[in-house]
Amino acid sequence: MHYEITQEIKQIACNWMVLLHTVIGASNPKYDQHPEDIQPRETEEFYYFHSKKWATRIILRFIQKHAKEKNYNKEDNKLFSDHWYTHYGGALVNALIGQFAINTTKKVRYFQLKCLQSLIN
Numbered sequence: 605m606h607y608e609i610t611q612e613i614k615q616i617a618c619n620w621m622v623l624l625h626t627v628i629g630a631s632n633p634k635y636d637q638h639p640e641d642i643q644p645r646e647t648e649e650f651y652y653f654h655s656k657k658w659a660t661r662i663i664l665r666f667i668q669k670h671a672k673e674k675n676y677n678k679e680d681n682k683l684f685s686d687h688w689y690t691h692y693g694g695a696l697v698n699a700l701i702g703q704f705a706i707n708t709t710k711k712v713r714y715f716q717l718k719c720l721q722s723l724i725n
Contacts, residue, residue, distance in 0.1 A: 614670060614684050620662075621692045627659035628716075629699035636706040653709050660715040663696065667722045697723050 635649050644650060671688040700720045708716070 617666065617670075618688065618692065621696075624659045624663050625692070625696055625699055627655050628663070628696070629702060630656070631703075631706055636708070639707050639709045653712055656708070657712045657715055660700075660712065660719050664715060664719040664722055667719070672722070693723055 630652075632652055635652050639653065640649075671685050671693075697720065700716050700723070703716055
């Protein structure tokens, strides 16, 4: 994710956005009631919070590297950034804001805040 990629690869990467958005926006009443900051490994609860953390982290890195207009001087990156924000940015902001209504672990909340900050700035 940290290397320069071509426009075609960026479009392929957008196919992942629906999956990542689904993981980030997911809720589970059983786990969201009383999240522990340290879950026992190899449990469903561990994988639930772990996948939310990593999905948010992947999108955060993608935004920072490939979808922020102000990070680029090249015109093709600006076009991609505009395309990405039009198709995915607003829905992702809504999903992240919706997550603040439910409990989560400190690590997940940290990456949610960082991702939201990156989307808004």
